[in-house]
Amino acid sequence: MFPELNSILNSTPDSFKSSDFILVSDRRADASFLIHHHLSFYLRGLDHNVSGQGVSLAQAREKGQLVFLEGLKNSIGVILQEDTSQETQPLSYLRTPGAGLEGLFRFVERSVRQSGDGDAGESWGPPVLLIDDLSVLLSLGVSVGAILDFTLYCQATVCSELQGNMVILVRCEEEDADDDEEGSNLLRRGLVHQCNLALHVEGLPTGYCRDIHGQMEVWWRQGEETIYNQRKIFHFKVHDKGASFFARGTSSAVL
Amino acid sequence: MLLLSCVLQGAEAGGFILIQDTVKCTGRGLLKCFINAALKRGEDVHVLGFESPETEVCAGLDRSCVQKLHFHKGFPDPLGWTRRSSFTVERFASQHITQLIKDTQQAKASVLVVDSLSLVLRHHDPLVFCQTLQELRKGGVIKTIIGLLHSDLHQQGIVGIVCYLASTVISVAPANNERHSVAKTTRRTKSGKVMQEEEYFSVCKDATLSVQAKPRQPGHVQKERDVSEADPTSNLTFNLRLSEEERKAKEKVALPFVFSQEKKSALLKPTPGSGRIVYEPDDNDDFDEEDPDDDLDV
Numbered sequence: 215m216f217p218e219l220n221s222i223l224n225s226t227p228d229s230f231k232s233s234d235f236i237l238v239s240d241r242r243a244d245a246s247f248l249i250h251h252h253l254s255f256y257l258r259g260l261d262h263n264v265s266g267q268g269v270s271l272a273q274a275r276e277k278g279q280l281v282f283l284e285g286l287k288n289s290i291g292v293i294l295q296e297d298t299s300q301e302t303q304p305l306s307y308l309r310t311p312g313a314g315l316e317g318l319f320r321f322v323e324r325s326v327r328q329s330g331d332g333d334a335g336e337s338w339g340p341p342v343l344l345i346d347d348l349s350v351l352l353s354l355g356v357s358v359g360a361i362l363d364f365t366l367y368c369q370a371t372v373c374s375e376l377q378g379n380m381v382i383l384v385r386c387e388e389e390d391a392d393d394d395e396e397g398s399n400l401l402r403r404g405l406v407h408q409c410n411l412a413l414h415v416e417g418l419p420t421g422y423c424r425d426i427h428g429q430m431e432v433w434w435r436q437g438e439e440t441i442y443n444q445r446k447i448f449h450f451k452v453h454d455k456g457a458s459f460f461a462r463g464t465s466s467a468v469l
Numbered sequence: 470m471l472l473l474s475c476v477l478q479g480a481e482a483g484g485f486i487l488i489q490d491t492v493k494c495t496g497r498g499l500l501k502c503f504i505n506a507a508l509k510r511g512e513d514v515h516v517l518g519f520e521s522p523e524t525e526v527c528a529g530l531d532r533s534c535v536q537k538l539h540f541h542k543g544f545p546d547p548l549g550w551t552r553r554s555s556f557t558v559e560r561f562a563s564q565h566i567t568q569l570i571k572d573t574q575q576a577k578a579s580v581l582v583v584d585s586l587s588l589v590l591r592h593h594d595p596l597v598f599c600q601t602l603q604e605l606r607k608g609g610v611i612k613t614i615i616g617l618l619h620s621d622l623h624q625q626g627i628v629g630i631v632c633y634l635a636s637t638v639i640s641v642a643p644a645n646n647e648r649h650s651v652a653k654t655t656r657r658t659k660s661g662k663v664m665q666e667e668e669y670f671s672v673c674k675d676a677t678l679s680v681q682a683k684p685r686q687p688g689h690v691q692k693e694r695d696v697s698e699a700d701p702t703s704n705l706t707f708n709l710r711l712s713e714e715e716r717k718a719k720e721k722v723a724l725p726f727v728f729s730q731e732k733k734s735a736l737l738k739p740t741p742g743s744g745r746i747v748y749e750p751d752d753n754d755d756f757d758e759e760d761p762d763d764d765l766d767v
Contacts, residue, residue: 370544370545
């Protein structure tokens with residue numbers, strides 16, 4: 215979890231906006247550090263007993279706080295038709311080309327509704343859905359329309375109904391004039407229309423730099439009843455213990 | 470009166486009003502203003518809400534006329550996966566919509582709002598979609614159709630088709646300052662006249678619209694050209710003009726590289742005393758008397 219990012223987004227694990235759909239995207243850069251931030255952010259929010267730097271994912275998984283679907287690992291089994299059990303229902307779209315993601319949504323719905331009831335009867339509160347990363351579905355042959363339908367349903371269930379949050383990662387390719395028909399950029403545009411907050415990570419337009427790893431655009435889209443449409447760009451540097459964010463031109467290398 | 474305000478007040482009743490937006494600027498706020506304006510006029514408004522929840526669509530609307538708003542729940546189940554919707558995208562056809570409206574209240578011409586047309590187009594063939602829109606317009610049960618379209622999610626051709634069907638197209642875009650947005654409105658009246666305007670607008674919390682005219686760019690004002698141009702050869706210390714004789718002599722001069730008649734005849738008749746070529750073939754030379762170009766058909 216990155217404290218500087220928390221202050222930029224004006225949220226803490228103790229008080230954050232619920233019913234939010236946050237879109238994380240990247241182009242020629244790696245935005246997965248933002249997914250890690252959100253994962254530890256929300257786990258910290260659930261369990262105030264977490265101390266020190268780290269959040270133990272294994273422990274969270276055991277307690278039932280964290281439910282993991284290993285999409286890529288399980289998809290091989292589905293494609294080779296080895297395993298036709300209940301567990302692989304979410305990935306049934308791989309067998310029927312042109313099918314929607316209704317099965318995958320049913321898995322998500324089951325998981326988020328169950329998460330309210332923990333082992334010892336404790337309720338973890340509103341659910342959080344993290345998807346890393348959605349563009350893999352494109353390479354598996356799912357159409358952009360089907361993915362947008364899936365995310366709309368996830369948003370309806372997780373955010374609107376259960377007042378939880380959703381964070382989705384999408385990887386984009388280079389902007390291309392021919393790219394308008396299908397592809398990651400079209401998917402990203404569709405998701406930006408749906409989301410409340412969009413974080414987009416790209417390399418610096420001027421090229422590679424040792425002290426600044428890239429730029430992140432924060433786009434506040436809309437709240438429950440208000441429409442913001444405010445964009446700001448920050449520079450960031452990722453290091454071992456986390457990442458630091460700063461306004462453009464204020465890197466310690468420059469000042 | 471500003472064009473966008475005109476369209477909002479429903480000055481020309483009926484038709485198909487299309488609100489086009491992109492990721493850069495959402496058109497949902499403007500859509501809400503249209504809903505509010507129709508409600509205030511006492512019209513029955515039917516909303517096919519596929520993309521946004523009812524709470525979001527109704528937030529800020531005038532409380533006194535909200536009962537005239539009929540929200541047909543597509544969202545949160547627009548495709549019927551969880552069987553919780555009263556109207557799915559699949560049922561977007563003229564007979565279903567007409568029946569839906571007739572079932573709700575007495576047959577008075579209503580306003581149909583679709584949020585959004587993009588989701589409908591994702592699940593319907595464009596041709597069938599266009600047919601449905603035309604049937605709805607001519608059906609008599611619906612007076613006005615207002616639809617929101619995310620133009621950056623479709624091919625240009627599809628967007629073009631939908632725009633062609635509309636009687637008014639409003640494209641929204643961000644303005645330089647964050648408080649306003651720009652709306653480019655194109656309205657086609659029944660008489661065939663086309664009006665186009667670009668205006669600033671902002672949506673207030675009570676779903677009312679504030680519209681301002683966009684000032685014209687200063688650089689576009691055209692200066693009037695001088696009718697009489699000044700004579701550049703006057704008022705000089707040297708003479709640039711030609712007298713009549715000088716002009717005639719100038720015209721007679723044969724330019725060096727122009728192929729005139731005299732030069733042609735001079736070239737074709739070789740003058741005597743010019744050089745001759747004497748060729749004595751060697752033993753090894755293959756001297757052929759014939760003209761090699763004889764067989765050319767020139």
